[in-house]
Amino acid sequence: MEISGPASTREHPAAHVTGALERLTRFLVRLGPRGDLSLTAVGTLGTLERSGPCRLTELAAHEGVTQPAMTQLVSRLQESGLVTRTSDPDDKRVVQVRITDAGRAALAGRRETRAAMLAELLDQLSEDERASLVAAVPAIDRLTHLAPEDR
């Protein structure tokens, strides 16, 4: 039994963490206000808010869905008034998608709702447990920014 493989440092943690993250995922997905925006919609709006207007194809790649899926999503978001489609004057093929004030508001509202729900749950944890979650946030952020193109 080797002390440390070149890549996988002891597999116990991975299995352990994986199980927890699986359960967490299902838990968080089910937590949401049911009739609301899809996960991809939230991600897309977030990207638009963070990085400004963006072409449709870039958005699709960034959110990890196909271009047609993004076309449909943007259409729905546009109908709901959360984004606008404006065609680029320089290249009339491209569509610039831009978040609207209503979109920002929807995003903020959702965040507030979810934060409130989570806060309520976090309150039921011990001080130590909360602290351990807060301490894990940087690692979680690193994790979510890893491997953006290996898929």
Next chain:
Amino acid sequence: MEISGPASTREHPAAHVTGALERLTRFLVRLGPRGDLSLTAVGTLGTLERSGPCRLTELAAHEGVTQPAMTQLVSRLQESGLVTRTSDPDDKRVVQVRITDAGRAALAGRRETRAAMLAELLDQLSEDERASLVAAVPAIDRLTHLAPEDR
């Protein structure tokens, strides 16, 4: 500004943790082997493995989906040979759903796959980051077992 409300201890952590968990959720959902079992299917199989045979309605409530959705899911799982439907002799209305060996195997296989994928990503983190995730596992487990009936 009160030092501690009766319920919500400082809201900074909640907002902070919420954002991270939102991103994590999208990340993990998109990580999965695409053509595989749905999130609800995995949850259901997991519940059956953990708690033994269960009525359909209980399963639906436990997984947070409607009864028709669970009826459909169980039908699909049954067709795939991952569960069995047996009608309760005491109350002929109820259906007992039971996981099969194939179901357990599917679950184990999936876990292995995901653990491997995650292990690969965890390897890209620093030792400290990994440690912080491992340390957060108990809190995550507590969290996911909270509020099972408040919805």
Next chain:
DNA sequence: CATGCTTATATCACCACATTATGTATCCGT
């Protein structure tokens, strides 16, 4: 012990969101 409410599941019609394959318009290099 028949009538009627409740409970457990199934079925139906529909919708949201994704995929692949393909169409259409625009740009660009030779």
Next chain:
DNA sequence: ACGGATACATAATGTGGTGATATAAGCATG
């Protein structure tokens, strides 16, 4: 100016969800 590449839209399809409603079994009661 033509031909291929690029950006987006459209079409056909699949999966997994919802609410409304049907069916059938249990249960309570007059």
